[in-house]
Amino acid sequence: MANIVQFENVGLRYDTGAETLSDISFTLRSGAFYFLTGASGAGKTSLLRLLYLAQRPSRGVIRLFGEDAVLLPRDRMPGFRRRIGVVFQDFRLVPHLSTWDNIALPLRVAGMPEADLRQPVEEMLAWVGLTERAEARPATLSGGEQQRVAIARAVIARPEMLVADEPTGNVDPDMAERLLHLFESLNKLGTTVVVATHDLHLLNRIPTAQMMRLDHGRLLDPTGSLQYPPSPRAEP
Amino acid sequence: MSRASERRVLDEAGGVRAMTWVMAIMLFLTMLAAALGLGTAGAARALDRQLAGRLTVQIIDGDPVRRDASAARVLATLRTLPEVTRVAAVDRAELTRLLRPWLGSDGADPGLPVPAMIDVDLGGQDDAAVAAVARAVRGVAPTARVDRHETWMSPVSGVMRSLTLLALGIVLLMAGATAAVVVLAARAGLETHRATIEVMHMLGSTDLQVARLFQRRVAIDAAIGGVAGAGVAIAVILLIMTRLQGLGSELLDGGRLSSTDWATLGAMPIGFIVLAMVAARATIVRAMRTTL
Ligand SMILES: Nc1ncnc2c1ncn2[C@@H]1O[C@H](COP(=O)(O)OP(=O)(O)OP(=O)(O)O)[C@@H](O)[C@H]1O
Numbered sequence: 303m304a305n306i307v308q309f310e311n312v313g314l315r316y317d318t319g320a321e322t323l324s325d326i327s328f329t330l331r332s333g334a335f336y337f338l339t340g341a342s343g344a345g346k347t348s349l350l351r352l353l354y355l356a357q358r359p360s361r362g363v364i365r366l367f368g369e370d371a372v373l374l375p376r377d378r379m380p381g382f383r384r385r386i387g388v389v390f391q392d393f394r395l396v397p398h399l400s401t402w403d404n405i406a407l408p409l410r411v412a413g414m415p416e417a418d419l420r421q422p423v424e425e426m427l428a429w430v431g432l433t434e435r436a437e438a439r440p441a442t443l444s445g446g447e448q449q450r451v452a453i454a455r456a457v458i459a460r461p462e463m464l465v466a467d468e469p470t471g472n473v474d475p476d477m478a479e480r481l482l483h484l485f486e487s488l489n490k491l492g493t494t495v496v497v498a499t500h501d502l503h504l505l506n507r508i509p510t511a512q513m514m515r516l517d518h519g520r521l522l523d524p525t526g527s528l529q530y531p532p533s534p535r536a537e538p
Numbered sequence: 539m540s541r542a543s544e545r546r547v548l549d550e551a552g553g554v555r556a557m558t559w560v561m562a563i564m565l566f567l568t569m570l571a572a573a574l575g576l577g578t579a580g581a582a583r584a585l586d587r588q589l590a591g592r593l594t595v596q597i598i599d600g601d602p603v604r605r606d607a608s609a610a611r612v613l614a615t616l617r618t619l620p621e622v623t624r625v626a627a628v629d630r631a632e633l634t635r636l637l638r639p640w641l642g643s644d645g646a647d648p649g650l651p652v653p654a655m656i657d658v659d660l661g662g663q664d665d666a667a668v669a670a671v672a673r674a675v676r677g678v679a680p681t682a683r684v685d686r687h688e689t690w691m692s693p694v695s696g697v698m699r700s701l702t703l704l705a706l707g708i709v710l711l712m713a714g715a716t717a718a719v720v721v722l723a724a725r726a727g728l729e730t731h732r733a734t735i736e737v738m739h740m741l742g743s744t745d746l747q748v749a750r751l752f753q754r755r756v757a758i759d760a761a762i763g764g765v766a767g768a769g770v771a772i773a774v775i776l777l778i779m780t781r782l783q784g785l786g787s788e789l790l791d792g793g794r795l796s797s798t799d800w801a802t803l804g805a806m807p808i809g810f811i812v813l814a815m816v817a818a819r820a821t822i823v824r825a826m827r828t829t830l
């Protein structure tokens with residue numbers, strides 16, 4: 303398996319403060335499943351933002367799909383971003399679009415003809431249990447429903463890499479399991495999955511997943527060195 | 539993306555927006571200015587056509603008998619000239635009527651040394667013909683004066699040309715102001731929709747795809763405003779034209795809008811809508827270059 307992502311001594315500094323992320327080095331193998339954990343404020347979202355090209359690092363090297371992502375020219379960004387599905391921590395649904403249209407958005411952006419949208423969108427709606435809410439606007443959806451729309455939108459275009467930031471924070475345990483199962487299915491089809499989460503229960507659900515832990519902007523263990531659950535006792 | 543879904547990405551709500559009003563007002567004013575300019579240009583052209591090749595021969599002589607004799611000779615001579623298409627002595631009664639405001643009833647006194655006047659129409663308007671006529675006239679009446687109408691109407695033509703240029707200037711300024719308003723509106727729109735734009739970028743939209751969302755939005759707003767403004771402007775222009783026709787003035791009648799003029803006016807809303815779209819697109823593409 304090839305490396306899909308490679309970070310080398312990456313640092314990120316917002317404005318002029320201290321570094322939010324320091325000396326981040328890791329590689330992600332294509333087709334693997336990763337969890338990213340860490341306390342609130344540790345820098346999980348910041349790291350993921352680097353990963354899905356929402357932010358350039360202050361220093362270091364990031365290679366994505368075998369190319370230098372730091373020096374990537376602007377006009378090539380859209381092509382890269384279409385290969386990455388993102389579940390934002392704050393969902394970021396387009397407020398004026400229905401559930402149906404929000405989920406269809408990545409396919410439309412990629413230029414899929416209108417006639418071909420119906421089948422994948424409706425399949426996706428069924429998967430996340432929102433068929434009944436297809437015409438609803440995000441503002442009229444519950445937090446959990448919005449989260450499911452965000453997940454459906456992230457996976458519908460079968461991205462090569464899925465980056466999910468706290469994707470189960472607002473749903474009940476049953477739905478969390480269902481969504482995780484969705485990620486797992488996608489992973490089995492070859493998508494590399496990176497999930498940031500506080501939820502340690504989730505980690506148990508994917509025995510093959512690897513874990514990255516962030517602490518105050520630093521990565522604790524080199525990726526892949528830690529399986530979850532770890533064979534001896536977990537950390538305090 | 540399809541048109542319908544594209545339009546819905548940005549907020550559709552809000553009813554009549556500022557852009558629509560601005561476009562309506564701008565187009566209303568611009569089309570009035572343009573109509574004025576086209577009308578004046580038309581009147582100036584009509585005036586030129588009427589005056590070109592028109593002469594007046596004046597025979598000034600204190601002795602009415604000699605004056606009338608000279609006039610008769612000049613008339614006879616002019617009738618033989620090939621350059622001349624029409625000759626008519628200005629009727630004395632008509633001349634008296636014209637002079638009454640200045641001379642009062644004294645103008646009717648046959649003893650008054652009023653010049654004899656002869657209107658001459660030439661086939662063309664070339665200087666050689668005018669010179670030939672003048673030579674022939676002076677051959678039979680050395681004191682006669684030959685005036686070209688163009689010469690004394692030229693200040694009027696000058697004013698009309700200035701008015702036409704002024705109208706053109708106003709149209710151009712309005713177009714500039716409209717573009718500026720669109721740029722401001724597009725910047726405000728970028729601010730309002732920043733979150734949505736960022737999401738569209740993260741989903742892999744190109745700058746042009748995002749710009750197209752705005753362009754459609756701007757085009758719709760501009761079209762509604764433009765058509766409304768143009769409609770009111772055309773109604774006002776038609777009203778003014780019927781009032782002018784009622785005046786029966788030959789000069790103003792030349793200012794009637796031709797079908798080409800109407801076509802030009804009709805093209806203005808389209809031009810302004812295209813202008814708005816281009817300005818919006820340029821603003822947005824430029825603003826997005828600074829984002830990641
Ligand atoms: N745009 C920003 N500008 C300045 N500081 C920021 C910005 N985004 C995040 N930070 C700071 O960087 C640090 C890491 O934030 P980040 O959102 O990456 O944490 P996190 O691990 O995702 O936390 P949580 O679990 O609460 O989502 C925090 O101290 C935060 O205040």
Ligand SMILES: [Mg+2]
Pocket residue numbers: 346347348391467
């Ligand atoms: Mg976070």
